[in-house]
Amino acid sequence: MSWTQFIFGRLDWSVFPQSVIAWGGAVFMLVCLAGVLLFITFAVGWKYFWDEWLTSLDPKKIGVMYIAVSLVMLVRGGSDALLIRAQQATSVGDSFGIVSSTHFQEIFSAHGSIMIFFLAMGFMFGLINLVLPLQIGSRDVAFPFLNSMSFWLFFAGAALINCSLILGDFSGAGWLAYPPLSELQYSPSTGVDYWIWALQIAGLGSLLSGVNFFTTIMKLRAKGMSWMKLPVFCWSVMASMSLVMFAFPILTVTLALLYLDRTAAMHFFTADLGGNMMMYVNLIWAWGHPEVYILVLPAFGVFSEVVPVFSSKKLAGYTSMVLSIWGIAILSFIVWLHHFFTMGSGADVNAFFGIMTAVIAVPTGVKIFNWLFTMYRGKIRFASPMLWFVGFVVLFTLGGVAGVIMSEPPADYELHNSLFLVAHFHTMIVAGVLFGYFAGLTYWFPKIFGFKMDEKWGIRAFWFWLIGFVLAFGPLYLLGLEGATRRLDHYSADLGWQPLFIVAGIGVVLIATGFCCQMMQFARTFQLRKQNVDTTGDPWDGRTLEWSIPSPAPSYNFVAEPIVHARDEFWDRKLGTPKELQRFEDFSMPKNSGAGVLIGAFAFLLGFGAIWHIWWLVAVGLLGAVGTAIQRTFDEDTEYVVEASRIAHDRIEAGYSANI
């Protein structure tokens, strides 16, 4: 090994982008980065940013950072979507579209990986951070420092995946990198390694978050909050986090084995010497199918909070809601084989997994009916969270039925790998997961910032997203039925598919417009914050504990530990039922810590070194991360005491007497 190889590993001058569009991506990303850095330097100030945000252990701030990063990643994944649609609308007959087929493969691989791991997962953990401690009447999560570390691992993963825009290529093996295509023999460049390490590092963060939030719900609920008084959002998070704890270790193992295959010449999934590539497909879906439910259950939870509040009624069928959440969670682990019925496991195995898949529609149907029953004879207010729900309930039901169709193995033999499938799972992830998270963000925004989001641009965004979605994915159902397979970079003109692809392209442009409306909504929200200020702490006439405290919620959430007597505790209090409400006691809160940031930075170095085979950098990253963690465990001065009586006194002086 030469010296340059030792120092730079596989890095050399050829790693920079090779085409105009690839350069465009790289430059765009650098401009965005420069913009953010300049904004922080001149408009925010680094000291403030470091002290108040980056090092914060306050779940609400960590949640805001999660959501900010995930929205940036939505821009990245969305740009990929625009490119995919542009390619498929134009690459027909004699025309070969705007990107090469190799680059096209990278684009759809990046699109899927980014949207699932860095948009959806990030947004989900963001919302959970914002809301979960507030809803269970807790001041914090179980392990505040671990929470910050998880975020920074997520951030390191996101940074790594964006690195591939500038240095080297990205994986072209699809968002799940099936071998043997993802093996060294067929993907010799660093692309698949980028995929592995971005996901591995972010996935570790997710796993730790899963442990953290699960423990938080188990151990930190307010006094009196017995299980059947737990808000449904918390139930959904608990089920989702259980799935995280079961599923993510499998992902960790799968990615590690693939990396060992590629780097240490092992034979787990190779086509020769005893490797078994179908084992990879089994393992990745044993994680991947629960992953879908990890994402969608919290969205169900959001809707279970939004619908009762905006219908001014209590949730219909609370118990059946809880049972259906756990039913879905359990079933989600025995359906993974439906992703590869064509593997040929035999009729009995396929029949079992087909039936289990179809059965998931039952608990999901229970939830749909309960939401509708909640609306029935309610006083419905169509504020934007409720609009997202209505859009969701129509599209999600249709997409769910498409899923039941594909759960039949014979039908799946026809439909698998087609655009029908692509349309189906986009309905679940966009209209299901994303609409839910948007609703949640709009709904809880005032509790975090102290003012409501701008409604006018919110409603515009909703309509653009809804119509854009129907136009973008409606044609894909039809194309799939006509036999169009997914991931096509070119097709023959006489198939007659082009008009539908063009409609789908227009749909994606409308969705992008919807996203621009949301950016406008953020701008207007901050511009009009004085008008939309929430003075009561309860802007929507809410039902659960988080609305019982002032907005924005203070860093310690509750000055006095709340005592819970009812399922809709705050609603009950508003009805005036007299009861013992709170206990005033001093308490301790965690101090800020920069160790999480450092660990994230070292994890990034570790991943970068592992991708480019710069082994000394791997050592630096590993030792740095472990050393920082060790140093942190020896630090015994991590908390400060808050005197409850003083806060209460200050509040009363400031005129908040009704609402401490």
Next chain:
Amino acid sequence: MSDTNYILSMEERSKDRTTVFGFWMYLMTDLVLFASLFAVFAVLRGPQFGGSSIAGLFSMPYILIETIALLTSSFTCGLSLLLAEEGRVRGALSWLCVTFALGALFVGMEVTEFSKLIGGGYGPSRDGFLSSYFTLVGTHGLHVTIGLLWLVLLMVAIIRRGLTRGNMRKLALFGMFWHFLDIVWIFIFTIVYLTSAL
């Protein structure tokens, strides 16, 4: 002031419970990780083309000594915990030292075994079975190594500050981790070594 102290100690107690529970949850995720590796091993085991079969690669008496070393270290770790609860710092520390020695012996023996296999041409890149064998057993060995590092840090912490509440908590967590690795090893011993010797 005494009131505040009382409340903070209540907080400490509930923090102990939360930490122990959270660590249990972490161990369960680690168990899923090992379960996946066991599943991979189960798929890839058996005679492979290209050559190696399981029987004849391992020396059972050697593995047995390794096993006894690790299981005994779990026992000495338990003794250390018992003495720590009685507040006997020296006793606790000396049993931790014994635990460390036995753990190090285990890791040393495993490394020797690995290097012998690799030296004999049975390295992890030879075929799928050996890949899965080295990865499963190696992951456990890596865990034990991390445990040894943790043990050193724990002893330093106890020497520096004594058996404080925080150190007692760490000791309890370490004990859980160490016993957990024992249980995983029993499965490795049974599924990897014992069944292949039959």
